[in-house]
Every structure is written in structure tokens, then in C-alpha cells.
Amino acid sequence: MFPRPLPSPNALTAPYWEAALNGELELPRCETCAAFHFYPRTTCPHCGSQNLAWHAVSGRGEVYSFTVVHRAPSKGFEALVPYVVAVVALEEGPHLMTRLIGVAPEAVRIGLKVKVEFKKQDEQTRLPVFRALA
Amino acid sequence: MNSLSEKIAIAGIGESKVGKVPEKSALQLQSDAAHAALADAGLTLADIDGLITTPVRVEAWNMPCGVVASFLGIQPAYLSTLDLAGASGCAMIHHAAMAIASGQCHTVLCVAGQNSLTHKSRASAVQTMAESGAAHAQFEVPYGPLVASNYALIAQRHMHEYGTTPEQMAEVAVTTRKHALLNPNAHMVKPITVDDVLNSPMITSPLKRLDCALVSDGAAAAIVTSAERARDLRQKPVRLLGQGYGLSHSYVGEAPRLTHSGAIESGKKAFAMAGVTHADIDVAELYDCFTITVIIELEDLGFCKKGEGGAFVQGGRIALSGQLPVTTHGGLLSACHPGLGGGLFHVLEAVRQLRGQAGARQVPNARIALAHGNGGTIAIHCTLILAK
């Protein structure tokens, strides 16, 4: 077994990974303009406010774009090939990169409705992935 | 009038041997390129009082500009290390121009490149780029995207919104390869057809192997000085007319639209500063890390309407004899891609075309050229407009 790269949370991003461990998708939201953003940062990219807080989101969205990876970037991913890396547009607005599950690579389309699930990587890490709906 | 326009010139260019060069380290390749550029300009190291370089990705250098200066045995008055990823080549020329215009120094050596291919292995280079390249270490790398996957996400969306086809993308690869075959210092020497591109192994859909840039050893160097000083040097000076930057995002996941790039802004600024129009551009040396990149740059720089880049690259329009010859040295797809140095080769080619020294690939009467660099995942852009 070759290891795959795992996230190393820091003080800024720990809430995201802790929520994921508990099966929740949480994103930073600006308390001034009420817009969500991703990735986590210390300044709202929409209005410049630093008044930010974590909020649970629906975990629902649709495929904004995708690619079927046939050539793994490292040995750890070779067992997964071919796998679908996608950018999902969440209902709340932000996009995020993820992997799709529950769908044959050749059946993936832009606009496909998806819902988050959490895939255990090790004792500290569950990775948000998205399952194709219907 | 912008204070830089027409005051600065590129007076010398040089490149190392490129492709597979296992006998040279990154510093040796850079040194070879630097000495070639000095010889081209008719200068010596003693004339260099400014140095701009970039980090390399194959070794960890503390203060890269200091490492390179010391390897060359110079103590320039002005030193800087620049990292705009693929936009570094164009940006180095602009920073050199600013340093000269503000009186920090007179003659700047810009040099970049590395032994990407033979430093370890091609597989190791691919892994390093995937894990410490443009993808976010926490929120993207764990999902296993290649650098090419980030561009595949762009290509897929562009196909979805505008009907761009794999055949159109393949046309870019075929054209750069034709150009590379006329370049005696190119990594790739075998002609390819659209079918070859379409039948090459799928890497990360819709991008196939021949839609992707090379991994090469090599380095490039340019010598920048004042337009006034350049007049007394060996080569016909190539003047900087316009320049612009544009940034739209840092990571693919946060990009508001994967089909629109910072080239919209960088191009607008460069054309305004140069005071020229698209019809004035005789040759465009566009950054070509992937075939889709060229299509988006043609749109965003304004050579065609948004969504029409796929059709634009067909019918020989970007070939040497076409309406807009593009990336005439063969680019990253076919000539050479040694990390951050890759985009400097595009500047060198623009200079060569404007001097009329491009040999078999010379665009007749090239008077004004555009060189464009793209860093990250169509994220950060630098456009230069140059004239003879």
C-alpha cells in the first residue's frame, strides 16, 4: 500500500476537518455580508470583512466541471484509476474540488446533482466526496 | 504615456541545449543560457549590474537570485527572485524594465530554467508538480488531481459552454509541433497529426498525452537594457511597448468561472499601454502548457470572441502562414518546458521573430509581437507587447 497525500489541518482550517470527521460539511460565512466562501481565509473575499464564522451547509450541489483521471499523479492513487475529480458548485454558492462516487466515469455530466458523503482516510481524517443522485 | 513604453529594450537572448540533458544541473543550464545571451548581445558578465531569476522546483535554493549570481561570479547592484509560475518569463522582463527605468541598474540578466526531466524521473516530476503545484495542499491535492487535471476541468467546462471539441484542441498541438520541427533547439522532432493527438493515451479527460506540455531540461536568458544603450549593442534592439498583469483566482476550486482568465485584464492593459491594436500584432507567442490554454488566451486577449477560440485555431489560422502565427518556436507542447523557465522561451522567440532571425520559421516582416505567460491554473497572467 502506497500512502495518498492527506490534509494537514492548521488553526484556520481545523473546523472544516473536525466537522467532516463528524459527518458535517461546514464552510466559512461572512457575518457582515452573509456570503459563504471557500477556501477558508481571514478576510471575506466578497466584502473585506474579517467577521467570519463556520456554518453547516446543505452538502447538495451540482457538477460544475469534471475530469476522469486515467494516469495517477502518484502510486497511492493508482488503485483508484480511473477516478472522477470534479468541481462541485454548492447550493450555497462556493465551488470546491472533490471526487465523485456512485457513478460510472462515463456517465458523469456537467449539471449532475450530487450530495456530500465522508470517506474515512485514517483515524483523524474523513474526506468530503460527493455521491451522484439519481 | 506610460513611463516604461519604448524606453526599454531586449538586447540579448540565449538558451541552453534543451530536451534531455542529463549531463547538466539546473545551475549549469542557466549558466549556459546566460553566456549565450551575453554573446548574442556582445556583452560580458562585467556589464551585468542587475539579475532576475526564479526559484527552481527540482532543488531547494535559498535566495535563488543569490545562488545564481554567485554561481556566475557576479555581484549585481540589483537582484531579485520572481515567482509568477508560468507568467514569470514575461514578468521578469517587466521587472527588469522597472529596475532600469528607476535607475537601479543599467543592464539586467533575466535567467530561468532547470533539469525537470532528468533531475529524478519523469514520474517524480509529475508527482511533485501535482502535490506542490497549483493545487491546494489541503482542499485539492488529497483528491488526486494532476496538474493536467486542473486544466482538464477548464477544458471540460469550455467544451460544455461553447462546444469546443477535442479536434480543435488537437489542432494547437499539431501546429506547435510543426513549428518545433523548424526549431533546431526543440525537444520534440517527430511530426504529429490530429489523429495522433486524439489517439494518444487519455491522461485526464478530455486531455490526452499530446494535449499536455512536455517535461524538459533547459534554460533561457534575456538581457534587458535601456533602449538608448541597446542601440550601441550588437543586435537590433527589440523595444518593450506594453505590459499588463491579470489575476482571477489562485485555486481552481475558487475560480468564479473556469472559462475566463486573467488574460482579459493583462491583455487590455498591455494593448492600452502599447497603443496598438490586435491587427498590429504580427506574431503571438502564447503560453501553451495545455492545448486548451492557447484557445482561452486567444479569446481573452481579444483575438477572437469568447467561445470562438476553438474555431479560431482551425484552418491554419495560427500556423506560420496563417492570420496570426502562434507560438512559433513550438512552445511548451513541443519545444521545451523546463519549469518556470518555460515562459521565457516565448519572449526569446518574439525577439527572434522581430529581429528576423527565426530562420525557417520566420514570420515575414514581423514588426510587432505579443508574448504571453500564464501561471497557476489560468490564474495569473502577464502580457508583453514588443516591437522592432
Ligand SMILES: [Zn+2]
Ligand atoms: Zn463579506
